[in-house]
Amino acid sequence: MIKLDDYRQVATRGVIDIIGRLAERAQGRRLLNVSGGRFGSGPAESLQRLVPLMSDVGVDASWEITGGDPVFHATGRALQAGLEATERVLTEDALEHFVEMNRLNAKKLRLGADVVLVHDVAPATLVSHRAGDGRWIWRCHFDCSRAHRRAWSFVRSYLNQYDGAVFSLPKFTRRLSIPHYVIHPSIDPLSDKNRDLTPREVSATVAALRVAQDAPLLVQIGPFTRAADPIGVVNAYRLVKKYHHARLVLAGTASDDPESLDVVAQLRDAAHHDPDIVVLDLPPDAHLQINALQRAATIVLHKSVREDFGLGAAEAMWKAKPVVGGFAGGLSQQINPPSPEQPRPHRPHGRGRARARPPIVPGHARADGLSRALDPRHGARPVSDAPERRADAPVGRAGAPVGRADAPVVAAEPAAERPPGPAPARVAPVELPADVEAELARFSPRDLAIGVPTYNNAETIAGVAHAVRAGVSQRLDGVSALIVNADAGSGDGTSAALHEAGLPVVRIAHNAPLAERLSVPFHGIPGRGPALLATLAAAHRVGARALVLLEPDVVSITDDWIERLARPVLDEGADFVAPVYARHRYDGTITRLLMSPLVRALYGRRIRQPLGGQQALSARLVEHLLVHPRWDWRGRDVSDLWILGSAIADGFSVWEAGLGRRDIRHGNRTSDLPAMIAQTLGTAFALMHRHADLWREVVGSEPLPEVGTPSPPSAEPIAVDTTRMIEGFRLGVRDLLPIWEHIMASETLVEILGLDPGDGGRLRFPDDLWARVVYDFALGYHYDVVYREHLLRSFVPLYLGRTAAFVLATERRSAEGTEALLENVGAAFERQKPYLVDRWR
Known part of the structure; x- marks a missing residue:
């Protein structure tokens, strides 16, 4: 047994x-x-x-x-x-x-x-x-x-x-x-239907079925029903036979249902007129015969017009067979379309969940796929020359997850097919209201535009206005400036308070999505993407050489922030300036343990504050972003990270500026940790998913030019409840395994289950394991293995465990020692990046 x-x-x-x-x-x-x-x-x-x-x-x-x-x-x-x-x-x-x-x-x-x-x-x-x-x-x-x-x-x-x-x-x-x-089904690789057979066993079993092997075999195994469309297979075979000599085998189990009997009668009539059509009515337990037929096949067909999950495709790919199939039911989970020119193997993430969703196509398209697969120039081979199957191919119903064999897969696609992925749409010239255009024309030209997106920030915006006024008048002598206020519908007089800066103010009202106004994102601005787009357009209209973006609820802003952000762009040739803040070592662990090392590994720049709020852009970067074809500013994703990634990937000069402390007094921002994780990590994963060409080829990292002297993190003792964090981690291990096993690679999950804090509560979370966890979640997001919101929120217990381990490892270290540990985290993300790239398709 x-x-x-x-x-x-x-x-x-x-x-x-x-x-x-x-x-x-x-x-x-x-x-x-x-x-x-x-x-x-x-x-x-x-x-x-x-x-x-x-x-x-x-x-x-x-x-x-x-x-x-x-x-x-x-x-x-x-x-x-x-x-x-x-x-x-x-x-x-x-x-x-x-x-x-x-x-x-x-x-x-x-x-x-x-x-x-x-x-x-x-x-x-x-x-x-x-x-x-x-x-x-x-x-x-x-x-x-x-x-x-x-x-x-x-x-x-x-x-x-x-x-x-x-x-x-x-x-x-x-x-x-x-x-x-x-729960996705899976095949059993050790069953009679899928276990290894010797060539002699294959030949003897197929011969016993009276199927000659003197021509390439096209094999469809499935019920004799209209949903499985064996009649359509016969029609496609007849088209193929005009160009290739092949034999068609249709194997299945007939029932006493009138529909099944009618389909079998039509198939037998077709076989009567063509000796190369073989119809086999097999008993329900003919597993060994099915195994042999699939192994003897040159191409396995699965042309269903209505299907359940359709594991027959996975069984054929487990045997390293090319598959031509429709995309009904679960077939779209198993078959990815290659290019029209070349059927090619597909190597998805370890759990085999990359998905394709082309339409179901008519028989002539499948005939085209068969012809291309039978053409020796396209690599269809008999079983004796099939490639070795992989260790992560589909694993059995006994409980292991579904994967896919490394077999050539031929999708049932028309010969003329659009390229994969959404068609790029170039950003059209941004239209601003007529009154805004008139105001911008009146104030043009300006050296510096200062963008302040707002939403009910009357309590804090006056401090920002005073810092802007002092920064421009005292530190940027001779620089002409204006303020661009993209407001999401404030009802508390926020925009009026900005006039205290003593600079021209152009207000651009935009309608933020109701959902974001009801549940404001972590950055505090509903519809931040459209607000940034309007601000970039306004800066471009007035001919600004630099655009400085500020948060409306930062209360620690000083006049030197304006200079440190703007001066590298105006005088030093910088295109993008990111902030560096003086923080306590346990403040902002989402950034320090997660976002910063992830961005460092992806883009090859050691940016300490990738979502820093304050930033500066050059005129040429602004213009580049306005016509960039690869971003939809209307989405919920945080556009700041896209701006940063584009600046790096497209060869712009990226700098950092030390700004001191960053204190936020927020009435809008969410403080719900799962929501913050979902929004920040979801943004990064969405960008990785849509724009892999920005990061896949990047190797290593380098520091950035700096303005100012960044302060080391404060090591002042503060109370951190690591016991509660560890308990949150343990609850996640207890309750979230059904989700995690779909997301994380088996080796990673085994190591997570082995993280035992012990009686002393000294949890240790290795840096390389942490990097692989993050990459597994990125891959799970990319392949959509579970609902993405569930995926992101299920990450929270792992983040709590990693944060607790960081606090416990640094509580007796100096500020410099803490920085050294954070550097190790970033280096681990770089070391493990091949793990991510190899699994990303």
């Missing part, structure tokens, strides 16, 4: 250890699976292996099946077909009989368990007979998003009695009053 340890030969390193740790938490609890039968379905195939494996690791797992007469089974099939959007007749008598048969099943089955997992439709109504305090979960293995009303209204009344429902993809769900969960 197969045991869990047997999967170490195929699973990603560390996965089996994680399963073992999780199994320890399930000791003493009973898990019951209930399905409609033991053979002939996906759930049955999974449970045949999964239940013994769970018992192998000490989990009390069992499996019951429902029974009934032919009417019961026929009604169950009709219900499932109706839920899968196929029209079926469902009479009241048949439904009442279905419910009554499951009432009898409930009396015969042992339904008492801590968790009862009910699979698909046949046993679904058993929930009305639940006993005890156990949790009942409905596991839906198919797409019910387009269910017919009659079938859905009947089933929904029972499904709402469950404690939760599990689906294979988010798009497979329907609205229910219970929590939804998503």
Whole structure:
């Protein structure tokens, strides 16, 4: 009997250890699976292996099946077909009989368990007979998003009695009053359907099926239904055969359903007129034969027009076979389109979740894909010459995550296809209101524009105005300036207070999104992107040689801030000036432990305050950003980081300026840590996702030119509640593993589970592990492995653990020693960057 340890030969390193740790938490609890039968379905195939494996690791797992007469089974099939959007007749008598048969099943089955997992439709109504305090979960293995009303209204009344429902993809769900969960299925690489076969076994098994191997084999394995579209495969094959000699094998299991019988009849008629079409009606347990057919195939087809998850594609790729498929159901999770010129292997992130969403295309396009795949210039090869499969290919239903084999993948795409990704849209000339244009024309030209985006900042804006006035008049003698105030709808007189600066003020009102005004982002300005765009446009209109951007709620600003930001641009040739603040060593750990080392590794510049609020830009950088084709200023993402990344990547001169303390008095900014993490880290990940060309080729880092003398961080003792942070980290380890296992690589997750603070609470979080954690979350965001908001918020316990470890490691160190540890963090992010780049596609 197969045991869990047997999967170490195929699973990603560390996965089996994680399963073992999780199994320890399930000791003493009973898990019951209930399905409609033991053979002939996906759930049955999974449970045949999964239940013994769970018992192998000490989990009390069992499996019951429902029974009934032919009417019961026929009604169950009709219900499932109706839920899968196929029209079926469902009479009241048949439904009442279905419910009554499951009432009898409930009396015969042992339904008492801590968790009862009910699979698909046949046993679904058993929930009305639940006993005890156990949790009942409905596991839906198919797409019910387009269910017919009659079938859905009947089933929904029972499904709402469950404690939760599990689906294979988010798009497979329907609205229910219970929590939804998503668990992607996976193949079993050690089953008869996927285990290694010798060439002799392959040849003997295929010969026993009476399939000649004297021509390239095109093989489709699937049900004989219109959803699987075997008729469409025949039509595509006929087009291909005009140019390539090939043999088509259509293998599946015929049912007594009228639709299936009609499809089989049409296929047999096609085979009667073409001896190179082979139709094989296989029994449900013909796993070895399916394995041999896929291994003997030159190309495996999966041309479904309606599909559930469609693991047949993953099974073929596990065997290193080229796959031509549609994009119905879960196929879009498994098949990525190559360029029209060359089918190519796809090497996604370790969990195999890169996704493509091209449209379903007609048969002639699939014929084109087949022709290109059969062309020897494009690399389609027989099984004896197939590439070796990878260790991170799809792993079994036993519990390891889904991956993909390193096989050439041919997408069913038209020959003329647009390039991947969104089409770039050049920023159009920014239109400003007529009154604003008139004001700017009246004040032109100006040497310096000072941009102050605001939103209800009357309490603090006067101090900013006084600092601007003194800075320009006393430190920038002879420099003409004006203030550009992009206001998001202040109702407290903020804009009027800016006139105290004694400089011309041009106010640009913009309508910030209601959602951002109700829940103001961490930087305090709703609609900051459009505000910055309008400010850049205004600075460009007046011909400003420099633009200084200031925060409206900073109360520690002094007149020398204006000079230190503007002077390098006006006189020294700088294009971008970032701030450096004098801070306590435990202040701003999001920046110091996360954002700064991440930006350093991505862009190759050691910027200490990548989201510093205050900044200065040259006229040429302003003009460059206004016509840049790669950024949408209307999004929620923080545009400041994009400005910085573009300045570095496009060869502009980036400097830093020491400004002293930065004290913020905010009435708008969020102080909710998960929200701050989601907004700051989400911004960085969004930029990495959209603009990988800015950072993937960067190696190493270098310091920046400085203005002023940055102060070392204060080491004054302050009380930091590391116990509470560590407890937050422990709670995350306890509660968030189901999310983390989708995000983090197995090796990383094993190390996280091994971080034990011990009785003394001395948590140690290695720098290289921290860098890999951040990179895994970036990859998870890129491949959209879970809902992105959930991904970002699930990062918080890890951040708390890393911060606690930093505080504990530095509490007895000097300021210089603290800086040395922070330098080590940045160096670790650089060392681990190949880990990120190798997995980014």
